[in-house]
Amino acid sequence: MNIFIQIFGKIIAPAANRFNRALKKPEITQKNLQKELFRRFTQSEYGKSLNIIHWRQIPIVEYQDIESCINNLTSEPIIFYEKTSGSRSAAKLIPYTKALRRSFNHMFCVWAHDLIVNGPKFSTGRIYFCISPQLTPPADVTTLQDDSQYLDGWLRAILSHFLVSPPGIQHIHNAEEFKHKLSQALLLAEDLEIISIWSPSFLKVILDYIYSHHKQLAESLKTKISAERYNLLLAPPEYSKLWRHLKLISCWDSANAADGAQTLRKLFPGVLVQGKGLLATEAPMTIPLIPAKGCVPMLDEVFFEFEDEKGNIHLLHELKKAEVYEIIISQKGGLYRYRIKDRVRVTHFYHATPCLEFIGRTQEISDLVGEKLHSEFVRQVLDNLPLAETNFKTFIPTHIPTARYILLLDTANTDTLELAEKLDTLLQQSPQYRHARLLDQLAPASIIVNPHAAEILSLHKTREGKKWGDLKHDILNTVPINRELLSELSNVF
Template identity: 40%
Template sequence: MHNFLLRTSKHLLHPAFNSFNHALHQPEVEQERLKIKIIQRLIHTHYGQSLGITKNSPWSAIPIVSYEDFSPWLEQQQTSPTQSIITNEKIRSWQQTSGSSGASKQIPYTHGLLTAFTFMFAVWAYDLLHHGPDFRTGKTYACISPTFGDRPGGIDDTDYLTGPLRWLSSYFLVRVGNHFSDGDTFRWVLALALLQNPDLEIISLWSPTFLTVQLAFITQNRHALIAALGDRLDDARRKALATEPINWLKIWPQLKLISCWNQLFAREQAGILQAYFPGIFIQGKGLLATEAPITIPLIKAGGFVPLVNQIVLEFMAADGTIVDLSNLQTGQIYQLIISTPGGLYRYRLGDRLQVSHWYLKTPCLALVGRGDRVSDLVGEKLTEEFVDQTLRDLALVDGDGLRCLVPVPGPQPHYVFYLSPTAMMAIAGEEQTLAQRLDHSLQRSFHYRRARQLAQLGPVQVRTDGYPHWLTQGRWGDEKGYCLRIPPSNLV
């Protein structure tokens, strides 16, 4: 049955892959087509009319905006959902991402944007089926984004799919729900679900820490899990689960692929996963923002290829020059600007991408930073503005020397708060209390709180034994430049 469904899936996915492969030969043509389509839509919106956009307007007539610049228009659209404020397409939902002040950004999702996500998945899945491991069952655990406590339930990642693919995916997915009372309840339910599926072939998640934390939970609770599963666990896997250390390849003997972040801070954690699962194909994820799908990994490309026929991509060079996709330079780093079918136009996403090489006639793009002032160890997306306000609320910013929060990657990623010598003397003996207060305040950020609830991040630590050498280099008098510092790339 599964072999038949895999063949059916490959047949359904083939047209998307062919279309994308064709687009990679002519990215400039695809980008111009998308620009014309967007301008034609803008004409019928309040936002486009406020800019004086007509069918003959040049692309440069649309201003480059940040979320803060565009938020009044987004708020108008939320207030008047039936009007064409930013798009003339019906908005299906609003999705939440982090904001610069700790408040949530609300991103509109239209049928056009959901179609772009579905297209991305179709191309990625076909590439794996055609060029990847020899899948037999297709059984997949796709990481959900759970919520806890009194918050409304989160979305299942398959909610990004439309049409036949959404229906077909239900035959392959291991499901566990998306709302739980707390992190341990979620981990227990997930452990039972994963252990009941010896034919699991694919694990798709975001941060590798999600899986390393889950494996640690299974290890710590193995005897209770064995008892709870009873005869749903065969003898060989029961013995493997009871053995120290656990051989995870015996727990899931058909596992062939782990899809997860493996760049920047996730590089070390992806290496830990590879040690747990030697010989398993660990494929890095492309850049998939809440706002839009940006890049996907292609096996033959040997890198991350932009979705040239779904999203308009522009790039800001170090000198502020705006460069289009076809004029990028290998090795150079650019800030990303996107225009989407969801109603975002020339929107500064902030992520920094480097051109690693070219595939066909399209540049491959590697993520080198989450923006100038964003830290993202495991998906927590702490912004400097939010950290700055948190420190001010706790009266931890008084201009007296260096005080800043630093992300620390490793087996248990966490943040360290460094203080000036004068401040160290003032809190002597109270470091643990300060660390708890700071960690609690940072949990006002939805993504940071969820990372802590999932145990992907350890608690904040306060250090009073001096700064790392790199931290004291450069200028520190900048009022906005010291509260969040990200280690240089050669130290990550």
């Protein structure tokens, strides 16, 4: 193992050891954190305005409930805002403080230490962190330029010696140029060992670009790569041969990302494709640990409450195996009793702490590749389409033949190609949807007009054991439809 990796492992070992001790006493760890967060809450302008003396008096909120006072949630200075999908609107801004960034920093140190001790035997340490291009005009507020900025300066300084990052790539405004530059950088990194991304489809887009442009890329890199590597690129690429040292791909692998992660496992046999756990812009919530054989909560940085299907609130140490809960978080950036709208299942326990599996968003969210479309946003989009004569409409996701959305109508008096183009334009008011479209993670939205659409969907659901009379057709279907149902809906008779 590289001497620098060994030294880095020793530097971050104390954080990992503290975390492992916390896993053995979740109730005490969470209670101490709760006290600290309540003190922060009472010192904030938001907390003072509510005049609250007990934790349970703090209201459980969603983003729209606190949007008007987003700058008053914490007494600590806000160092930047990070844009994410809103729960009931196209976008939202999450304030970051130094304390919140330290939470992400702590998560990274625990994760990295586990990999160094229990994971593949790294030798070069070369890593690609997901860098998102600036495909839309820059915002008026300070946001992250790349994912390494979730970390503190000292850690970024250490990692900078191992990062694969072409200069200025985050400022590229053209998706094709971004894919070309990133492909070149990755191909130059023959000693690449780690790829850390969010959606597995992001990496698949880049791999597809390399496959389609391999000869062009080979010629552009001819003077910078070995003759052997040049010849590998002249032929249709075999990815496992292009990156022989690759040992780890870290990405989402739960819910709708499961198929994409499995595709990467097939493309890179022998490489550890590890799920990221539950990691959101708002907070680091769970982290994969190899000895745990699952994802454990970041219980020393985030205070967790869990709502069951009956609306009862439970604490971390009160959770039961196999039960499903919706997460409510309180973190160090000023979000208190915040409904994150993620659902988890307790798979097993590690030490005394429950391991949590992400099973999806609440039923209002559709998320194929990270676009996180909300039913209220979709409703607003459809309200701006000329659908006055339409009696039935529902917006459905599918992976057939690739990730995309379909607007299903019973009738339309407008040219469907024009309607689809306007639909896709309106959907791109969501930054995440637009980002996924520009990177070809999502194909353009399309229209299917079928006068029997409602009946076909109803009959399909009854075959799943549901009662026809109890069925409701939501404006946004959150479960991707399969090939059989799509074929049936496309067959207009």
